[in-house]
Amino acid sequence: MDKKIEHLKLKGKVLIFGGAYSNYQALTTLKQIADAQNIAPENCISTGDLVGYCAQPEETVQLFKSWGARGISGNVEIQLREGAENCGCDFREGSRCDGFSQLWYPYAQSKLSKDSLEFMETLPDHFSFNYGGKNIMILHGSYFQVSEFIFKSTAWKKKLPNFIETKADVIVGGHCGLPFYHEKDDKLWINAGVIGMPANDGTPRVWYLILDEKNGSLSFKHHHYDYDYKTASAFMQNGLLPQEYARTLVTGLWDNCEILPPVESGLQGYGINL
Template structure:
């Protein structure tokens, strides 16, 4: 069944791309300040979904995104909130650590957002397309076929190619997996800017985003972002949230490797070079 894709037309100039806010208001404020300092306007800013999740301030993050007026797609968390489903939709194996943690943070999230918040989330498209530097660009969360699908750099190209064909895209901007990377073959580019709500398992508290630049064709840079992670971590104390995620904010190390392919498992604690 063909899915609905919102086309936002032609974009020019620098474009800021980020995702996985995960209810981390301090990181969201930092990326907004960066955009303002760089002169990047809301119409050139794209969020790849999961505005809300693990951290303590989901309602505040929804309000900031809504008032900022940027482009945003729905991640699996938003889709499940809108559909009033009682889990985050990541399809974790029953009894796994990720499954156990989601049973803590997802009910907390549902308790913090209002009907008005959920109604606004229901207006967010699942996919976006636009033209940039003479290329067809598509924005997805996990994959076109499954919003919760984890696609990493090591994921086989055939899986990625199916998405390019389905979306008629030259460039795909994706989210969900939590790690920044770029992968390309011939004239196709799969770009995941990483997330701003949690570190990228590299042993530092920094988070990640990307900048597209059309000043000389299609170019991009994946960048690290420093922010006030100590406040984010402290706000999780005393709440029904996984405290191991608080520790990840501080150490930059993921608690477990359940979702990671072997190649990505070997990168834990190593400096990210993009």
């Protein structure tokens, strides 16, 4: 595979998050959290999809760029910089998610500056680094398909080839929108969760991940936070974006569970237990 993989050297706490989804308010609060914890910008990593469902794609990309955080390409960045006609999210044709993407994706295209698109061109496909004695790979969907949905309930036999191909001990992924971890045979798959939309748990809070090194070994912990979701939702009341997503910011419930396996679908409205 012709991949752009950037190899990092990181020391100190590492903050990882996914899916800002054009949610400027959520990204602003996360930057404040990182600053308050003295986490260096270069130790703050996005798993992709800076742009998405919400109302401020240009402001979100420019904030991320000025912050100096690192990021990989999600399917949305790839599609936008290539001038594609759809988001490449791998939604089922004719589904509600597919229909909604025909609103938010062209909206985002119309708002992004040349500078933002050129910035997306600089983003690698993956990051890799050694940390806490583990080889860690950052990816979006899977190593083989940027828009592949990988959940906690996804069979290990589907996850395992990613470890074999990348020689990673730990994979931190994005795309699916839900925080989780799955450990087996001394391998660990983590999803940091996303900050642009709630985790379908009935609360407006959003999620990120902290990696740390303690006594030379890796530790990790998911965290959630509150932000000004009412303003983010209000900005979406512009007649151009799906109002169902604007409501989700407030209710914490996804409009539908089309992309979810039965296990994750059945947990809608329940608290995330990590």
